[in-house]
Structure formats: structure tokens, C-alpha cells
Amino acid sequence: MTESVGIHVEGVHFGYPGRPVLRGVDLTVRPGELTALIGLNGCGKSTLLRLAAGLLHPDEGRVLLGEDDVARLSRRATARRVALLHQSAPAVPGMTVRHLVRQGRYAARGPLGMLREGDDPVVRRALRDVGVEAWADRDVDALSGGERQRVRLAMALAQDTRVLLLDEPTTYLDLHHQLDVLQTVVRLREERGLTVVMVLHDLAHAARFAERIVALREGRVVADGAPKQVVTPGLLAEVLQVAGRVGEDPEGGWPVCYPDHPIAALEYENQIH
Amino acid sequence: MTRRFTALAALAVVCAAVEVVAGRGMSPGVVWEVLNGGGDATERHIVFQLRLPRLLVALGAGACLAVAGLVLQSALRNPLAGPEVTGVTPGAVLGAVTATALGLAGWDAPLAVVLAACAGGCAGAALLWLLAGRGRGDPAQTAVHGVLVSAVLGGLTAMVLLVEPGELGSVVQWLVGTTEGRVWEHWHLLWPWALVWGVAAWLLAGPLTLLRCGDDIALAAGLSAHRARTLALLCAVALTAGAVAAVGALGFIGLLVPHLAVAVFGADLRRSLPGAALTGAVVVCGADAAAQLSSRLLATALDSGRLTLPVGALTACLGAALLLLVVRRTPSRTF
Numbered sequence: 001m002t003e004s005v006g007i008h009v010e011g012v013h014f015g016y017p018g019r020p021v022l023r024g025v026d027l028t029v030r031p032g033e034l035t036a037l038i039g040l041n042g043c044g045k046s047t048l049l050r051l052a053a054g055l056l057h058p059d060e061g062r063v064l065l066g067e068d069d070v071a072r073l074s075r076r077a078t079a080r081r082v083a084l085l086h087q088s089a090p091a092v093p094g095m096t097v098r099h100l101v102r103q104g105r106y107a108a109r110g111p112l113g114m115l116r117e118g119d120d121p122v123v124r125r126a127l128r129d130v131g132v133e134a135w136a137d138r139d140v141d142a143l144s145g146g147e148r149q150r151v152r153l154a155m156a157l158a159q160d161t162r163v164l165l166l167d168e169p170t171t172y173l174d175l176h177h178q179l180d181v182l183q184t185v186v187r188l189r190e191e192r193g194l195t196v197v198m199v200l201h202d203l204a205h206a207a208r209f210a211e212r213i214v215a216l217r218e219g220r221v222v223a224d225g226a227p228k229q230v231v232t233p234g235l236l237a238e239v240l241q242v243a244g245r246v247g248e249d250p251e252g253g254w255p256v257c258y259p260d261h262p263i264a265a266l267e268y269e270n271q272i273h
Numbered sequence: 274m275t276r277r278f279t280a281l282a283a284l285a286v287v288c289a290a291v292e293v294v295a296g297r298g299m300s301p302g303v304v305w306e307v308l309n310g311g312g313d314a315t316e317r318h319i320v321f322q323l324r325l326p327r328l329l330v331a332l333g334a335g336a337c338l339a340v341a342g343l344v345l346q347s348a349l350r351n352p353l354a355g356p357e358v359t360g361v362t363p364g365a366v367l368g369a370v371t372a373t374a375l376g377l378a379g380w381d382a383p384l385a386v387v388l389a390a391c392a393g394g395c396a397g398a399a400l401l402w403l404l405a406g407r408g409r410g411d412p413a414q415t416a417v418h419g420v421l422v423s424a425v426l427g428g429l430t431a432m433v434l435l436v437e438p439g440e441l442g443s444v445v446q447w448l449v450g451t452t453e454g455r456v457w458e459h460w461h462l463l464w465p466w467a468l469v470w471g472v473a474a475w476l477l478a479g480p481l482t483l484l485r486c487g488d489d490i491a492l493a494a495g496l497s498a499h500r501a502r503t504l505a506l507l508c509a510v511a512l513t514a515g516a517v518a519a520v521g522a523l524g525f526i527g528l529l530v531p532h533l534a535v536a537v538f539g540a541d542l543r544r545s546l547p548g549a550a551l552t553g554a555v556v557v558c559g560a561d562a563a564a565q566l567s568s569r570l571l572a573t574a575l576d577s578g579r580l581t582l583p584v585g586a587l588t589a590c591l592g593a594a595l596l597l598l599v600v601r602r603t604p605s606r607t608f
Contacts, residue, residue, distance in 0.1 A: 100486070112479070115475075
């Protein structure tokens with residue numbers, strides 16, 4: 001097994017014209033760590049993932065994968081180091097599962113290598129990892145949402161990277177498939193020492209599955225630490241803008257949230273001043 | 274998969290055979306005799322100097338247009354893209370007509386026609402690119418702008434023709450698309466061009482397959498989507514220009530054959546690009562054979578010896594009907 005790779009985000013600012021998104025983010029994800037990013041819609045979570053995957057470049061600051069500045073790596077070199085599972089993907093008529101997963105090998109094979117016939121061992125392993133070998137020759141468009149998400153995870157795994165970034169991997173799934181996807185990620189990370197960063201909307205999942213929770217608000221990191229330290233009523237109010245209580249899971253010991261009602265931003269400001 | 278290719282190849286042979294005997298004035302028996310080394314000088318001339326090159330040009334042009342269409346649809350992620358509706362074909366026609374009118378190109382300088390068609394095709398595609406602006410990602414928007422661009426380019430072509438009419442009859446045939454009167458010269462010009470750009474398109478099969486999955490996924494998987502798309506568009510324009518220079522603006526082949534090819538050979542462009550080439554060749558050749566047979570019937574019915582139906586008229590009518598099906602079936606959901 002090759003060495004795990006960490007991610008260093010150093011003083012990153014990023015924005016679109018007239019709309020700053022990240023306003024100075026510093027974050028070090030240690031090699032082999034499982035980190036959850038949480039925050040409201042538009043707080044910059046997905047942007048941070050895209051910066052780490054090299055799909056966007058910071059206006060200020062830099063993102064390092066191991067020793068390398070992502071902005072200086074070529075697209076293919078980046079894709080060999082980091083895989084990103086997007087929140088949603090367009091339909092691809094006529095594409096089979098095996099074929100979509102094989103597309104994850106692009107960076108490893110190159111344009112001419114993609115003309116070669118057949119799966120390599122990594123593709124077979126990726127299909128096995130998420131348990132989709134049995135229907136590898138079915139059309140992706142004919143699958144259910146949960147099955148498709150597993151296939152897309154397999155495509156990201158086929159990139160065979162040390163770093164795996166997941167942007168809301170469970171958003172459109174039912175509870176069964178949510179747990180299915182998350183447990184697969186946890187298992188693979190333990191087996192292979194992958195460094196995983198995932199954006200999660202569900203604080204319950206973050207508290208249960210992540211080792212570390214990083215909370216973003218308006219483009220800044222406002223909380224960072226183990227779930228037990230971070231998940232508090234104060235975090236619910238400040239980051240997610242809900243009033244609620246926090247308890248502890250009697251068996252697992254991880255924090256459990258009981259959100260009560262949303263609070264308006266103004267109300268929240270009044271609470272702290 | 275091999276069986277599908279074989280079946281299609283067999284169909285191509287059948288279409289080619291029908292095409293060779295479909296013309297007027299010679300019975301299939303005579304054609305067979307000529308192919309076996311018999312026949313008199315006139316019959317030999319008709320078969321070897323007129324019918325064979327015409328057949329080859331039909332096959333080649335069909336393959337070019339179909340591959341160009343599949344490349345366009347994949348690169349733009351747009352099921353409604355095709356050389357006819359993205360300004361490439363009308364641009365190529367305008368380029369070729371203008372060059373001919375200016376005396377820069379013509380029957381004596383066939384390569385100049387191809388180059389002029391290429392320049393025009395690029396200009397047409399660029400015009401669409403600029404006009405569509407932010408709507409580029411949206412298939413419907415691009416299609417609407419494509420119609421607009423095609424109309425403008427068609428109008429410009431008409432203006433050029435009004436100023437410099439040339440031989441009106443041959444020009445009209447050319448605007449509709451026809452294989453009538455195509456000889457070895459056309460074929461010798463078409464095949465190297467088609468081969469070079471066809472191979473180039475096939476080498477892009479990997480990136481193009483990835484582009485079909487959407488830019489986000491393609492970028493994350495390590496493809497420089499912008500560069501790949503530019504190269505792919507170049508291939509598509511060149512292939513279209515080659516076909517237009519050879520047979521004129523044959524309608525709907527580039528728009529519809531790719532859908533057939535993807536349905537039969539799947540979304541893996543390593544297979545569906547050659548598949549599209551073969552399907553396009555079969556469709557154009559078959560349509561040309563059908564056009565010749567119906568010309569014969571019409572000629573008897575209307576008692577007019579000179580009537581010929583251009584193949585482009587037939588493909589346009591068939592294509593319009595098929596397009597309706599595609600539009601109704603096109604998915605717009607995401608997952």
C-alpha cells in the first residue's frame with residue numbers, strides 16, 4: 001500500500017465576481033483521516049472540495065496534496081491523486097455500469113490507453129468494492145438512485161487515488177442506501193488508508209461516521225474537532241441556524257442531535273450580542 | 274457486438290449491390306456481366322466510370338457525416354446537435370459556393386472546394402458559439418440558435434447565388450445534396466481526407482466518451498475538457514466539409530445516424546464511432562439506391578426521361594420524421 005496523502009489548505013480565498021465564497025480558509029487534513037464538512041447551503045463546502053480536487057483555483061492562498069500545489073499539477077496528474085464524487089450527474093444514454101466505471105481510469109490510461117479493450121484489475125476491484133459486479137452490464141440509466149450512487153462511487157474508486165472527496169454522497173438516497181454508501185466509504189478507508197473528506201448535510205451521519213467535523217459558515221471555518229467536542233447546541237445555532245439539543249448515543253457513544261426549530265439569522269445575532 | 278457489425282456490413286453490401294444496379298437503362302444481368310469482364314465499351318464506361326465512383330462517394334460521404342454528427346453530439350453533450358443544425362453544414366455550403374463564385378475553386382480545383390467548405394464550416398460553428406453565449410450548455414437553446422445561424426447562412430448562400438448564378442441546375446442539386454454525376458476525381462479527393470479525420474476522431478474516442486458523461490465528471494476524471502472538445506469540433510468540421518464538398522448538403526444524416534449508432538453499439542465511442550461510420554454509409558447508399566429506383570418509377574409515371582430525384586431530398590424527408598421521434602424521446606433528467 002502506498003503512503004497516505006494529506007491535504008493542506010493554506011489561507012485560501014475564492015469568489016465569483018461580486019460574490020466571495022471562501023474568505024481565508026486554513027485546514028489541514030491528516031493522511032488517512034475521515035473528515036466531514038458541514039454548513040448551510042452556500043457556505044462554501046462544495047467549493048472547498050472543488051478547490052481540493054483542482055477543478056477551481058484559489059484567488060489567494062494555495063491547496064497542497066501531500067507536497068504538491070494542486071494549482072501547478074496538470075488535470076491528469078491531479079486526477080491520479082484525488083477523486084471527487086459530485087453531488088449529481090447527468091444521464092448518459094446507452095452507458096453500461098462497467099463502462100462508466102472504466103471511465104474512472106482515464107487519468108491512469110490516457111486518451112490512447114482508453115482505446116484498449118478490457119478492464120484492468122483496478123476496475124474489477126472498484127466494481128467489487130461497491131458490490132455491483134452482478135449487474136455490471138446493465139445500463140446506468142436503468143438503475144435506481146441508490147444503485148447509481150454506488151456505481152458513481154465505483155467510478156471515483158477506479159481512479160485509485162489516495163484522497164477521496166465526496167460531495168453530499170447521500171443527498172438523494174433513502175436511509176438504507178445512505179448507510180450503505182457511508183459504510184462502504186468507512187470500510188474502504190480503513191482497508192486502504194484513504195484520506196476522505198465528505199460534505200454531509202445530515203449532522204447525524206457526520207457525528208456517527210466521521211472522526212473529525214469541520215464546520216463552515218460564510219466562507220470561514222468556525223468549528224473543527226472530534227464530533228464529541230464540536231457537536232453542541234451552540235454549533236447547531238451558529239452553523240446550521242437551528243435551535244436544538246444534543247445527547248449521546250447510548251450504545252455507540254457518538255453525539256446525537258435533536259433539532260427543534262430553525263432560527264432566523266437576526267435572532268441568532270441577538271443571542272450572542 | 275461483432276454480430277451487429279457483421280449484420281451491418283452485410284446490409285452495406287446489399288445496399289451497394291442495389292445501388293449499382295438501380296440506375297436507369299441497364300438490367301442487373303448486364304451489370305453482372307460487365308463486372309465479370311464482359312459488356313461493350315459504353316456499358317463498361319457506365320459501370321466503372323460512373324456507377325462505381327458514385328457508390329463509393331455515397332458510402333464515404335455517409336460515413337463522414339455520421340461520424341461528424343456523433344462527434345458533435347458527444348462533444349457538445351447535445352442530442353440535437355448535428356452538422357446541419359450547428360451551422361457547420363450551411364457554413365460549408367456558403368464557403369464552397371462563395372469560393373466557386375469568386376473563381377477560387379471549381380471543378381478544376383476540387384481541393385480548393387474542400388478547403389473553402391472547411392473554412393465556411395468553422396465560421397458557421399464559431400458564429401453559433403458566439404451567438405449561443407451562455408446558453409451553450411442547454412441543448413434546446415443551442416438548437417434554436419443553430420436554426421437561426423443556419424437560416425442566416427442559407428440566406429447568404431442564396432445572395433451569392435443570385436449575384437453569381439453559375440449553372441443553376443447543378444447548384445440546386447448541390448444545395449439539396451446529391452451523388453448524381455460523382456466521378457473518380459471526387460472519390461480520390463474524399464477518401465484520404467475522410468481517412469485522416471476519421472482516424473483522428475477515433476483517437477479521440479476515449480475523451481469523447483468521457484465528455485458524454487458531462488464536464489464535471491470528465492474534469493474530475495482527469496480530462497482537459499476544453500482542449501478535448503476543441504479538437505473534437507475540429508474533426509467534426511473537417512469531416513463535414515469533406516462530405517459537403519463531395520456531395521453537397523445532405524440533410525439529417527449527421528443528426529440522426531448517431532442516434533441509431535448509439536442505440537445499436539452503445540455509448541462506448543470506440544465501438545459506436547466505427548458503427549456510426551458504417552451506419553451512415555449504409556443509410557446514404559440505401560437512400561441513394563431508393564432515390565434512383567423511385568426516379569425510374571417517377572420517370573415512367575410522368576413520362577419524363579430526364580427526371581432524377583436527388584438523394585438529399587429523400588434523406589431530408591425521412592430525417593424530419595425521425596427527428597420528431599428523437600425529440601420526443603430525449604431525456605432531460607439528471608441523477
